[in-house]
Amino acid sequence: MNFPAGLLRNNSAVSSLRRRGISIRHVVFAFALCISLLTIYFNYLPHTGYSFSTDVIYYSQETPGVWAERSVQVRNAFLHAYHGYERFAFPRDELCPVSNGSIDNFNGWAVTAVDSLDTMLIMGLDQEYKRAMSAVHNTNFSLPTNTHVPFFETVIRYLGGLLSAYALSKDDILRTRADELGTILSPAFNTSSGFPTFSVNTIRGTHDGPKIGGLAEIASYQMEYAYLGKITGKKEHVDRATTATRNFYNAKLRDHGGMYPMHWNLSSGQSKDARLSVGAASDSAHEYTLKQYLMTARKDKANLEMYLRFTSHVFNNLMFISPNRHLLYVTDSNLYMSGNRPSHNFEHLSCFFPGLLALGAHTLPLNNLEEVGLNFTELADDLLPKHKMGYEELASFNLADLHLWAAEGLAQTCYLTYADQPTGLGPDVVTMLSGGVRPEIPWMDAMQDWKASGSKGPPPGVGDKRPWVGDVTNRNAREREMAFAMRDYHIRSAVYQLRPETVESLYILYRVTGDVKWRHRGWAIFQAIEREAKTPSGYANVGKVHSSDPEQLDSMPSFFLAETLKYLYLLFREDDIVPLDQWVFNTEAHPLPVFEWTQEEKEAYGVP
Numbered sequence: 001m002n003f004p005a006g007l008l009r010n011n012s013a014v015s016s017l018r019r020r021g022i023s024i025r026h027v028v029f030a031f032a033l034c035i036s037l038l039t040i041y042f043n044y045l046p047h048t049g050y051s052f053s054t055d056v057i058y059y060s061q062e063t064p065g066v067w068a069e070r071s072v073q074v075r076n077a078f079l080h081a082y083h084g085y086e087r088f089a090f091p092r093d094e095l096c097p098v099s100n101g102s103i104d105n106f107n108g109w110a111v112t113a114v115d116s117l118d119t120m121l122i123m124g125l126d127q128e129y130k131r132a133m134s135a136v137h138n139t140n141f142s143l144p145t146n147t148h149v150p151f152f153e154t155v156i157r158y159l160g161g162l163l164s165a166y167a168l169s170k171d172d173i174l175r176t177r178a179d180e181l182g183t184i185l186s187p188a189f190n191t192s193s194g195f196p197t198f199s200v201n202t203i204r205g206t207h208d209g210p211k212i213g214g215l216a217e218i219a220s221y222q223m224e225y226a227y228l229g230k231i232t233g234k235k236e237h238v239d240r241a242t243t244a245t246r247n248f249y250n251a252k253l254r255d256h257g258g259m260y261p262m263h264w265n266l267s268s269g270q271s272k273d274a275r276l277s278v279g280a281a282s283d284s285a286h287e288y289t290l291k292q293y294l295m296t297a298r299k300d301k302a303n304l305e306m307y308l309r310f311t312s313h314v315f316n317n318l319m320f321i322s323p324n325r326h327l328l329y330v331t332d333s334n335l336y337m338s339g340n341r342p343s344h345n346f347e348h349l350s351c352f353f354p355g356l357l358a359l360g361a362h363t364l365p366l367n368n369l370e371e372v373g374l375n376f377t378e379l380a381d382d383l384l385p386k387h388k389m390g391y392e393e394l395a396s397f398n399l400a401d402l403h404l405w406a407a408e409g410l411a412q413t414c415y416l417t418y419a420d421q422p423t424g425l426g427p428d429v430v431t432m433l434s435g436g437v438r439p440e441i442p443w444m445d446a447m448q449d450w451k452a453s454g455s456k457g458p459p460p461g462v463g464d465k466r467p468w469v470g471d472v473t474n475r476n477a478r479e480r481e482m483a484f485a486m487r488d489y490h491i492r493s494a495v496y497q498l499r500p501e502t503v504e505s506l507y508i509l510y511r512v513t514g515d516v517k518w519r520h521r522g523w524a525i526f527q528a529i530e531r532e533a534k535t536p537s538g539y540a541n542v543g544k545v546h547s548s549d550p551e552q553l554d555s556m557p558s559f560f561l562a563e564t565l566k567y568l569y570l571l572f573r574e575d576d577i578v579p580l581d582q583w584v585f586n587t588e589a590h591p592l593p594v595f596e597w598t599q600e601e602k603e604a605y606g607v608p
């Protein structure tokens with residue numbers, strides 16, 4: 001390295017070093033050595049002690065009036081969306097909010113109206129409710145002979161909507177309609193296993209669809225049919241619900257740690273593949289283990305066991321900490337001969353999972369399962385030895401804390417995928433950075449390490465973190481890659497589909513912890529929806545959420561009114577109008593009441 005001679009000659013510090021026999025070469029060498037050692041330390045040496053950065057963020061305690069006013073703003077958003085739907089789309093299924101057109105994508109039975117009934121009752125929108133009820137009075141739940149009704153979507157949106165509105169209003173027409181619909185869909189269950197098929201022809205009374213069923217689609221009807229059986233007194237509805245529980249409980253899941261895989265053979269009732277996920281095509285099947293248990297007054301131990309096995313498997317195998325920001329995330333995997341292969345995709349759909357964990361931590365005696373006749377580590381008795389070991393590691397923690405920490409860390413990452421974008425809206429799927437010199441870390445490894453080093457500070461992935469501030473405008477490709485590397489993920493699908501999962505979890509976490517930060521995060525999301533998604537007639541899906549040039553797409557899914565706005569409204573309401581120990585939300589956010597089977601029902605239906 002050549003330094004200008006004059007520069008060195010006049011520098012007294014340099015002269016003094018020279019007098020001591022230290023030349024500029026020595027200094028440069030020492031400097032280079034330091035840099036190399038630091039590089040090796042941070043990038044190549046296996047770390048036994050992780051250091052997880054967190055920020056201290058102060059969230060203001062607004063006065064109750066502020067939150068009440070925000071809940072009114074959400075109610076106004078609902079009115080804006082529903083009035084646009086009424087004006088341009090009713091009685092068709094959904095509004096196209098950019099073109100002011102309409103679409104029949106769910107049987108043409110006015111899905112937005114039926115899906116919205118209980119939101120209207122909860123928000124006290126009597127006029128809209130009365131008008132929407134005309135859809136309930138007039139629909140005859142049939143289609144032209146050559147068309148098929150999709151079982152899963154019809155159950156969660158229509159049947160769930162009718163049942164919840166019945167539970168809230170006790171209006172008999174809703175029960176009658178729900179019974180008709182549940183019966184009309186019943187040919188779906190004519191399989192050897194009793195698991196439902198993809199669709200039903202409501203005129204011919206036949207079913208259709210592949211012989212292999214998607215997990216979410218074959219499982220997410222148990223709550224609806226169990227409650228339908230309760231309010232109609234019909235054994236056949238209850239039997240349909242309990243068949244799914246029995247099938248899953250008896251399935252061979254030893255290799256999968258007791259977690260349900262993504263595809264199932266509808267004849268044998270056994271799983272067909274080894275893909276494990278809490279995201280697309282799987283999500284609500286896992287959700288219904290805990291919820292079915294809670295809705296039936298905590299008597300259905302089989303579902304509780306399956307909930308504990310599935311969450312344990314996820315903790316031990318599917319949760320990771322990202323390399324730089326230490327974001328906690330949940331992903332999916334495929335089991336190969338060589339072991340688990342996580343994809344490191346993190347889906348918006350998976351963001352219901354933190355809410356479910358928080359609900360479980362709130363309602364279950366996780367540290368005293370003997371109370372409900374269970375022994376945690378014995379739950380792994382039939383599983384492979386490596387799973388058994390995983391249970392012992394989990395049991396070395398306070399299980400209730402562990403579940404709530406997982407909920408908080410995951411919900412924060414869900415929220416950050418919104419806050420990191422210039423639009424403030426979350427992409428549908430991101431892929432977390434994994435591999436390379438700073439690979440992702442399995443969450444439970446990090447937790448063990450944190451415990452071993454004295455449990456100082458918040459657990460890995462749990463402490464508060466700030467949004468990413470990287471700016472990639474006018475950057476070349478290499479600079480952008482570097483910026484994304486610091487953010488810890490690439491965006492795989494940049495659309496915000498007005499989905500509810502993140503605000504659902506924020507709402508449950510707020511109700512469970514009382515921590516106002518969950519409300520502030522929900523408020524930031526609601527403001528982004530108002531800013532980016534609102535159109536003159538409703539709200540639109542938003543594309544390119546990661547850019548400063550987002551685009552509104554011509555779709556307003558019914559779940560935006562049934563779920564997203566309902567959860568935001570409940571998040572800001574001061575009073576807890578749907579207490580979590582008295583109501584259980586189906587996967588489309590339709591609250592169903594907790595109920596107990598009478599002794600006669602238990603005997604007649606064979607339910608616990």
Ligand code: DMJ
Nearest residue numbers: 284499500501559587588
């Ligand atoms: C909803 O229809 C339900 O929440 C379902 O379980 C998952 N997908 C959508 C919302 O994203």
